[in-house]
Amino acid sequence: MRRTAGRVVILLVLVVLAAFTYPGAILVSLAVHLTPSMRPSAFPVTSGGLDWLHVEHGAGTPYIADQEGRRVLLHGAIPTGLIDFWSGTDYSVTNTPPYYPIDPAAYDNGKCPSNSSVIATPPLCQKDIERMAALGFNSVRLPMSWSLLEPERGKFNQQYLDRVAQVVGWARAVGLYVILDMHQNAYSRYVGRSSSAVLPGSQTISLRYYTGAPDWATFTDGLPSVWYSNNREVNPAVMEAATSFWYDRAGIQDEYIATVARVMQRFKDDSTVAGISVYNEPWPGWDLSPGFEDLLLFPFYRRVIDAITGLHDGLPCPTHVFMPAPCGYPDLGVHDTRHLVFLDTGLLREITDFPTHLGLPVSSYPNLVLGMHAYTHIYTIEHLIDPHSKPQTANYPWGGYDQSYYWGEREARAIGAALFVTEFGNDPLLDSVELVAQLREQEMHMTGFAFWLWMENCGGGGDSKPYGVFDGIDCSTTAAEPSSGCIRPGRAVLLARVYPEASSDPNLTYSYDPKTGFFTMHATARFGDAPTVVVVPAVVTGSVTVGGAVAGEPSIAQTSDGGRIVTVFPGGGDFTVNVAAAPLAQFGC
Amino acid sequence: MPDRGATRALVLGLLSLPFGILSPFAIWSASRSLRRSPSTSAWIGLAGGLLGAVFAVGGIVFWLLLS
Numbered sequence: 001m002r003r004t005a006g007r008v009v010i011l012l013v014l015v016v017l018a019a020f021t022y023p024g025a026i027l028v029s030l031a032v033h034l035t036p037s038m039r040p041s042a043f044p045v046t047s048g049g050l051d052w053l054h055v056e057h058g059a060g061t062p063y064i065a066d067q068e069g070r071r072v073l074l075h076g077a078i079p080t081g082l083i084d085f086w087s088g089t090d091y092s093v094t095n096t097p098p099y100y101p102i103d104p105a106a107y108d109n110g111k112c113p114s115n116s117s118v119i120a121t122p123p124l125c126q127k128d129i130e131r132m133a134a135l136g137f138n139s140v141r142l143p144m145s146w147s148l149l150e151p152e153r154g155k156f157n158q159q160y161l162d163r164v165a166q167v168v169g170w171a172r173a174v175g176l177y178v179i180l181d182m183h184q185n186a187y188s189r190y191v192g193r194s195s196s197a198v199l200p201g202s203q204t205i206s207l208r209y210y211t212g213a214p215d216w217a218t219f220t221d222g223l224p225s226v227w228y229s230n231n232r233e234v235n236p237a238v239m240e241a242a243t244s245f246w247y248d249r250a251g252i253q254d255e256y257i258a259t260v261a262r263v264m265q266r267f268k269d270d271s272t273v274a275g276i277s278v279y280n281e282p283w284p285g286w287d288l289s290p291g292f293e294d295l296l297l298f299p300f301y302r303r304v305i306d307a308i309t310g311l312h313d314g315l316p317c318p319t320h321v322f323m324p325a326p327c328g329y330p331d332l333g334v335h336d337t338r339h340l341v342f343l344d345t346g347l348l349r350e351i352t353d354f355p356t357h358l359g360l361p362v363s364s365y366p367n368l369v370l371g372m373h374a375y376t377h378i379y380t381i382e383h384l385i386d387p388h389s390k391p392q393t394a395n396y397p398w399g400g401y402d403q404s405y406y407w408g409e410r411e412a413r414a415i416g417a418a419l420f421v422t423e424f425g426n427d428p429l430l431d432s433v434e435l436v437a438q439l440r441e442q443e444m445h446m447t448g449f450a451f452w453l454w455m456e457n458c459g460g461g462g463d464s465k466p467y468g469v470f471d472g473i474d475c476s477t478t479a480a481e482p483s484s485g486c487i488r489p490g491r492a493v494l495l496a497r498v499y500p501e502a503s504s505d506p507n508l509t510y511s512y513d514p515k516t517g518f519f520t521m522h523a524t525a526r527f528g529d530a531p532t533v534v535v536v537p538a539v540v541t542g543s544v545t546v547g548g549a550v551a552g553e554p555s556i557a558q559t560s561d562g563g564r565i566v567t568v569f570p571g572g573g574d575f576t577v578n579v580a581a582a583p584l585a586q587f588g589c
Numbered sequence: 590m591p592d593r594g595a596t597r598a599l600v601l602g603l604l605s606l607p608f609g610i611l612s613p614f615a616i617w618s619a620s621r622s623l624r625r626s627p628s629t630s631a632w633i634g635l636a637g638g639l640l641g642a643v644f645a646v647g648g649i650v651f652w653l654l655l656s
Contacts, residue, residue: 023640033655109593361655414655414656
């Protein structure tokens, strides 16, 4: 009798394990793949004049498109002034309040709080958004912090959301899309800080770049908060806290999903918001790839999508306890079916520039975008092993810069998502190598980008320079300072590019030479197709010519910052748009 | 006397479900154990190993088709 009971128990364990792990996960992916994509809600008249974006699915890699079905390229940067970074000079004080005011009134009418080197980045003010538009950007990735959205469990900070809405309003005024970003780095700034390097080979940490979860959602179980090789994630306390999140300890994942739902409820009808990036740089904690991505991360993404769209792609499961891979999530009543949902790959992919798992369809929601972080030769494995290795002589990635993009496209196709570079950036001293190469890859693969980052104060310490588009500030003082130093002209010239913002030919090709300002684009379209729109930033001065099958002269509109918007009407067949080489305008400070 | 190989096969078979890479070892271990003396543990280990292998290979094929 006992032997029979034992056999039944073992068999049950087998069945439950199968349901909770790969067999269950793959069957749900198959079901999702076979489910007809939902029809997005009708696009209503937009309040701000920006088209709603969606993802078009065809023969190749899906792509971001506007209401007229034109392929849309998003170029932008990442201002970090809304992130809840730790601040101060005394590293033993870990629980510092938010440095910059949250009240939108502190930023009204062009006001901007003082900057200081005691925090990693300057405040985000209206002038910043206007300067982004002047560089020809059409989007901004806007990081937010869970710790400020829900500082106490169940208590949502409406004022912080008002502050986010304020920035969205600034963006709307200058025609920039906003990609909301649930940002985190190394899980939380509340992981604590051990006063000494208590583990062999470890170092005491600086909390300066730790951010994300609120204190109440950070479970470190008393593990020491130290790091190895200056890698903020390689920290036992961070590993434990991240793992606690993925296993939904004490229902913290449910709280996070509810927070995302509240954010999307606020912006549900706002087309200025292109979409939301659900979780920045997901760190597996103690889990390993590919199981982390397949059984924890992407199922979590599906649950967020279920919650905010009302889809039911996973199995109904109890919430507030560990939810295995096949589980979906209850409808939280938002019913947002018009925004893009950006899904960042696991953080380990930044190290490999190669898929760390074979991603399968995660949701039948059609507007998915795979967010790739491109940090080749910065965080890839050869540079972590030998920090003195040079990009020019590095022996990894074997496929060069293209490796990450080639595989990124395949990953996106498998998931049924468009591809977008949600982060890339580098030490400004390496712009001529790193930045040039990344931008070239983005042109070849027709991916948009969000540049990390708009402004930074003092860099990550040591020899590290601030990564921003602007020079940093004087870091030898903690006194009040202006928002930032001068724009870096060499960097701005690379980022302020001519590009086809929208085109009815998804397979067009183009290239831009930032040394001469020369731009050429080849496309094919039928007569009557929606026009192709090319952005020419103010720094580019060459004359615009079109050739081939176009209907009439192009319309060239001058923007308030001196840039040009070129609109070309297809005449049925192949056509080209060129911008002649000409001396580039100079950037002021 | 219970076969220790059967227990090994059972553990490997169960672990094959989250870690598909272990499935060949589970199948091999279970097959050897079953040849020595049939037992429920070995049979379940074999089932787990086969299930893990089928879904690992199936998942890879699925990915290749979609990507």
